[in-house]
Amino acid sequence: MNNNVNQNNKKIVWDFWENLGKSELGEIESVVENAMHEDVIWNGFDPVNQLQGIESFCNDFWKPLLHSFPDLTRQTHIFMGGKSNGRIDGDTSKDGKMWISGTGYFNATFANDYLNILAHGKKVKIRWGDFSRVENGKIVEIFFLLDLVDLMQQVDIQVLPPSKGKDHVYPPPKANDGILLAAQDDKTSEYSLTHIRQFIYDGLNAFDESDLKSMGMADYFHPTVKWYGPGGIGACLSFKEFEDLHQKPWLVAYPDRQVQNLNALIAEGNYSGGPGWAGVKATHTGQYLDCPATQKKIDFNSLDWWKREDEMYIENWVFVDMIHLFRQFGIDLFERMKATSISSATSTSN
Amino acid sequence: MNFQKEKNIVRNYIEAFDKASDSDLVNVLKKYTTEDYHWRGMHPFYEQYGAKDVIHTFWQPFRASFSPIQRRVDIFFAGANDCDKGKTTWVVNVGNFLGLFDHNWLGIPATGKMAFLRYAEFHRVNAAGKIAETALFCDIISIMHQAGYYPLPPMTGAAFLYPGPRTHDGLLFDEKAHKEAEKTMEVLNRMIADLDTLNTNTAEKCPPELLAKTWNKDMIWYGPFGIGASYTIERYQHQHQYPFRDNLYDKVFNGHITRFAEGNYCGFFGWPNLKNKNKGGFLGLPASKVDAPMRVVDIYRREGDKLAENWVYIDLLHYLYEQGLDILERMRQINRI
Numbered sequence: 099m100n101n102n103v104n105q106n107n108k109k110i111v112w113d114f115w116e117n118l119g120k121s122e123l124g125e126i127e128s129v130v131e132n133a134m135h136e137d138v139i140w141n142g143f144d145p146v147n148q149l150q151g152i153e154s155f156c157n158d159f160w161k162p163l164l165h166s167f168p169d170l171t172r173q174t175h176i177f178m179g180g181k182s183n184g185r186i187d188g189d190t191s192k193d194g195k196m197w198i199s200g201t202g203y204f205n206a207t208f209a210n211d212y213l214n215i216l217a218h219g220k221k222v223k224i225r226w227g228d229f230s231r232v233e234n235g236k237i238v239e240i241f242f243l244l245d246l247v248d249l250m251q252q253v254d255i256q257v258l259p260p261s262k263g264k265d266h267v268y269p270p271p272k273a274n275d276g277i278l279l280a281a282q283d284d285k286t287s288e289y290s291l292t293h294i295r296q297f298i299y300d301g302l303n304a305f306d307e308s309d310l311k312s313m314g315m316a317d318y319f320h321p322t323v324k325w326y327g328p329g330g331i332g333a334c335l336s337f338k339e340f341e342d343l344h345q346k347p348w349l350v351a352y353p354d355r356q357v358q359n360l361n362a363l364i365a366e367g368n369y370s371g372g373p374g375w376a377g378v379k380a381t382h383t384g385q386y387l388d389c390p391a392t393q394k395k396i397d398f399n400s401l402d403w404w405k406r407e408d409e410m411y412i413e414n415w416v417f418v419d420m421i422h423l424f425r426q427f428g429i430d431l432f433e434r435m436k437a438t439s440i441s442s443a444t445s446t447s448n
Numbered sequence: 449m450n451f452q453k454e455k456n457i458v459r460n461y462i463e464a465f466d467k468a469s470d471s472d473l474v475n476v477l478k479k480y481t482t483e484d485y486h487w488r489g490m491h492p493f494y495e496q497y498g499a500k501d502v503i504h505t506f507w508q509p510f511r512a513s514f515s516p517i518q519r520r521v522d523i524f525f526a527g528a529n530d531c532d533k534g535k536t537t538w539v540v541n542v543g544n545f546l547g548l549f550d551h552n553w554l555g556i557p558a559t560g561k562m563a564f565l566r567y568a569e570f571h572r573v574n575a576a577g578k579i580a581e582t583a584l585f586c587d588i589i590s591i592m593h594q595a596g597y598y599p600l601p602p603m604t605g606a607a608f609l610y611p612g613p614r615t616h617d618g619l620l621f622d623e624k625a626h627k628e629a630e631k632t633m634e635v636l637n638r639m640i641a642d643l644d645t646l647n648t649n650t651a652e653k654c655p656p657e658l659l660a661k662t663w664n665k666d667m668i669w670y671g672p673f674g675i676g677a678s679y680t681i682e683r684y685q686h687q688h689q690y691p692f693r694d695n696l697y698d699k700v701f702n703g704h705i706t707r708f709a710e711g712n713y714c715g716f717f718g719w720p721n722l723k724n725k726n727k728g729g730f731l732g733l734p735a736s737k738v739d740a741p742m743r744v745v746d747i748y749r750r751e752g753d754k755l756a757e758n759w760v761y762i763d764l765l766h767y768l769y770e771q772g773l774d775i776l777e778r779m780r781q782i783n784r785i
Contacts, residue, residue, distance in 0.1 A: 259599045262782050347781065388600055390772030392734050428734040437602040 101281050103196055104179045104366070107232040108279065111198040112177065114237070119172050123164070126156055135236040141361075141375055143243045144399075144422035145213060145432065166217065167206035167224070175202040175270035176369060176403050176415065177277045183291055184363030184372055186299055197362045199371050201227040201403055201415055203268070204244075208253065213246070214432060218253045225268050225328075227401040227417045229362055229373040241361055241373035243401055243417040248329030250435065257431040258420065259388045262343040263325075263332025271405050271413055272324070282367035290365035290406055294372075297404075297411070298357050307353040310341055320410040330387065330420045347386070352396065355380035371403035382427065392427050450623045451526035451537055451710065454573040458526075458539040459621070461571075461579065466519050470511060473503045481579045488583040488719060490743070491766035492554070492776060506584070514547025514563065522612025523747055523759070525620040525715075527629060527708025529572075530637075538706045540715055542568045542747050542759060543612065545586070549595065554588060555780035556595050563594045564609050568745045568761050570706060570717060583705070583717050585745045585761035589673040592779065598673075599775050601732030604687040605669075605676025613749050613757060614668075624711035632709040632750045638662055639755060647699065654689060656681050664756045672762045674731055695730035698739070699723070715747035726771065731764070733771065740770045 114133035121129045130152050140149040142159060149158050164170060179198040183190050204224040208217045225245035230237045250257055251265060270276055297318045306312040316337065319325075325334040327344055334340040349355070355378050363372035376397035383391050399422050405413040421431050461480040468476040477485075477499035487502040488495050496502045511517060523542040528534035549563040565586050572581035592599055593607055612618050639662035646654055659667075659681050669678045671688055678684040700723050707716035720741035728735035745761040765775055779785075 255602070256598070257601060259601075259778070260597050260782055342784075343781075385773055385778075388732060388773065388775075388778075389734055390736065390768075392736075428728045429732060433729065434601040434732050437604045 100181050100196075101284060104181075104198075105281050106235070107196055107198050108177070108179050110232055110235060111179075111200075111230055111237065112279065115172055115174070115200070118160070119170075123161070126160060127152070130156055130160075133237055135233070135238045138236075138238055138240065140240045140242060141373075142240075143246060143419050144425060163212070166208065166210045166212035167204065167222070168209050170204050170206040172226075173203040173205055173223075174200050175268075175276050176200060176371070177279065178364070178366040178369045178371065178403075179278075180287060180291070180364035180366045182362040182364050182372075183295065184360035186357075186359055188295065193362070195231050195362065196233070197229055197231050197364050199227075199229045199364065199403070201225070201401070201417075202270070212249075215246070215250055215255065215435065216253060222249060222252045223266075223268075224249050225417070227403075227415075229371070229401065231362070241375065241401065243399070243419055245329050245417060247420050247431070251329055255435050257434045258330040261330060261332030262347065263327055263334045263339065265329070265332050267333035267335075268326050268415070273405075276369065276405075278366050278369065286368065287366045290368055290370050291363070293406060293409070294363065294365060294370040294404060298360075298363075303357050305349065305353075305355075307349075310345060310349070315341070315345075317409075318411055319414075320407065320412045323411055324413045326413070326415045328416060328418045328420060331418070350384040351382060351386035351391070352380035353383060355398075368406045369403060370406065371401070373401050375399045389424070389427050389429060394426055394428075396423065396426050398423060449528065449626055451528075451539065452623055453577070454537045454539050455524070455526045455621065457573050457577050458541070458571050458579070459524075462519065462521075462541065466517070470508065473507055473511075474499050477503060481582075482574065482576075485579065486581045488581075490585060490588065490763045491769055502582075509553065510545075513551040513553035513558065514545065514549055514565070516547065518546040520544045520546055520564075521619065523618035523713060523749075525618075525710035525713045527710045527714070530633060530707045530709075531704050531716075536572050536574075536706070538570055538572050538708050540568065540570045540747070542618075542715075544609070549591070552783070552785050553591065554776055555783060555785045556588075556592050556597060557783045557785060559595050563591055566590055566610065566761070568715075568717075568747060568759070570745075572706070583719075583745075585717065585743075585763065587673050587761060588765055589775075593673050597779060597782065599779060600674050603674065603676035604691055605671055605678045607673055607676045610670040610677060610759065615749070615751075618713065618749070620711050620713065628711045629709040629714075631753070632712050632714045632748075635662055635750055635753060635755060636707075636709065636714050636748060644701075654685065654693060656685060659685070659689075662755055664751060664754045667755065668757045670757070670759045672760060672764055674762075674764045691730055695727045696724040697727055698725045700739075712750040713748065714750070715745065717743070717745040719743055731768070733768075733773070736771050738771045740767050742767050 117129045177200045182193050185193050208222045211217045227243050229241040231239040301313050319337045321337045323337050325340045334343050360372045360374045360377045378398040380396050382394050382396050399419040401417040403415040404411045493506050521541045521543040526539040529536045544564040549559045552558050567586040570583040571579045574580045669684045678687040704716040704718045721744040723739045723741050726733045726736045743763040747759040748755050749757040
């Protein structure tokens with residue numbers, strides 16, 4: 099039953115993305131109306147943040163994006179769906195909704211400034227990640243991120259210090275098997291969901307604030323795991339790199355961080371994923387990147403996808419809204435960006 | 449009043465020191481300095497006493513990473529210290545150390561290419577003709593920039609290899625008429641007094657006319673990496689003065705260790721010159737209640753009755769460290785050095 103709904107939902111979202119990509123400017127509203135509930139809630143990246151309703155989705159997100167990137171085409175690396183079980187207590191009566199998710203690149207020419215990021219007229223690859231909840235054949239709720247720090251880096255704007263990991267590494271799954279248009283084996287999908295729940299709630303949340311080993315990460319992350327982190331952190335290409343370049347500095351900055359109830363957590367085949375708006379909470383008690391500890395309570399907005407191979411994760415695609423994160427420190431990365439543009443020097447009056 | 453004796457002592461010292469072999473460094477430094485020689489360096493070198501510790505802390509590792517080193521002096525002058533009514537005499541040399549960056553330094557990965565370390569070195573020469581005190585400021589962040597590991601948010605100014613004085617007359621090896629130094633000191637003190645007056649009314653935006661009283665319209669401010677350089681009064685205000693004035697508060701000025709002039713050059717350093725708190729925004733930092741110290745060097749060139757060029761060094765690594773940000777540790781982590 100779930101599988102039938104899931105197949106149907108996948109078709110709705112996949113066709114929507116296809117049709118949206120093909121539509122002329124004047125056709126956008128009707129394509130969106132066809133796929134989305136009129137009161138859809140779109141939870142996006144800072145500074146666009148939350149949008150409500152189809153009109154706002156079109157006018158405040160999609161059309162401005164197309165204006166800046168007119169020849170935008172969607173390249174999808176992972177496409178999957180499933181029934182969510184993302185609460186710590188595993189109570190699916192309070193969750194249990196059906197979701198469809200994808201991630202990949204928007205390939206486009208950066209023709210016009212976007213959110214004051216100066217266009218350079220050349221090709222860019224913008225990382226996107228999407229979790230859409232489908233109810234009665236319509237998309238009713240979305241969690242969506244673009245990696246704007248990675249985009250800024252592509253036009254040579256460094257709002258963050260050099261990444262510890264490797265920049266601009268965001269490939270499709272090694273096995274190129276991430277587009278799950280066909281129905282997957284139910285048992286495999288169920289096992290993947292149980293497995294990812296153990297990893298998150300029994301593993302990650304068990305950190306004792308001193309020893310990385312307390313999380314038992316080595317039981318879940320393969321020695322050669324590829325962790326494709328966001329702009330500002332970069333990719334870590336082995337378990338050791340992941341610990342040294344990302345997890346240690348992360349836990350120095352946020353030792354009390356805890357994964358919360360997620361907005362969704364789904365699995366299909368060997369893939370799993372979930373969005374978390376304030377999906378992790380922490381106190382900023384240690385230096386992070388170029389920012390000293392602020393002692394502030396921090397919410398992280400993030401998206402994750404995992405690829406399981408038997409009992410181990412071999413790949414993990416990760417978005418963290420770094421602009422939202424730094425804003426909570428009291429730092430506006432868009433203000434930092436202005437230092438690189440002549441307009442900021444000349445537009446401020448004495 | 450002239451400072452030819454002190455200048456010659458420092459020139460001789462520089463010549464002997466720069467060509468000394470590694471094993472001779474301590475002996476050469478000992479020969480020119482007092483027994484209780486006091487050396488001030490930047491984070492992470494700090495204050496050292498006696499030739500041995502100075503060589504061990506700064507010069508040996510620096511020379512090991514950048515040999516062979518060429519000292520390229522752009523400005524050289526001396527003067528009686530205005531801060532102690534002229535009791536002490538100081539000699540300063542300003543420019544770049546050029547070297548081949550062949551070995552990692554302070555966690556910054558070597559490039560195998562030439563690199564320029566901006567520096568300003570002050571020496572106090574005592575009556576016995578010995579160097580009793582030194583302050584060596586240098587721009588470590590500029591080396592990170594040259595190596596491709598710039599660690600801070602985008603600079604408001606421009607970052608490049610800064611030139612010496614436009615007039616190419618910065619090496620005051622010969623005696624200068626004392627009245628020129630007096631004129632220079634008068635403009636400098638007037639500029640500082642103007643800003644002090646403004647500081648008592650922090651709500652007020654500094655009007656460009658106020659700066660124009662003591663600065664050339666086409667002034668150049670060669671700031672430390674982290675901030676960068678600015679040209680013209682208007683652009684200097686946007687790129688440094690306003691971010692500095694608007695985003696830092698509770699500024700308390702401590703004065704200088706030395707301040708002196710010769711001919712149309714003058715300069716000073718403090719330890720620290722001032723303390724301030726960050727409202728959020730300066731150098732991309734979040735707001736902080738830390739009273740952070742700023743150790744600063746300013747070197748000026750006067751043209752007529754105005755200041756025309758200004759070379760500036762700030763111990764930003766120390767300033768950031770005091771606010772809980774350890775740039776060097778991060779550099780070591782990134783580069784796994």
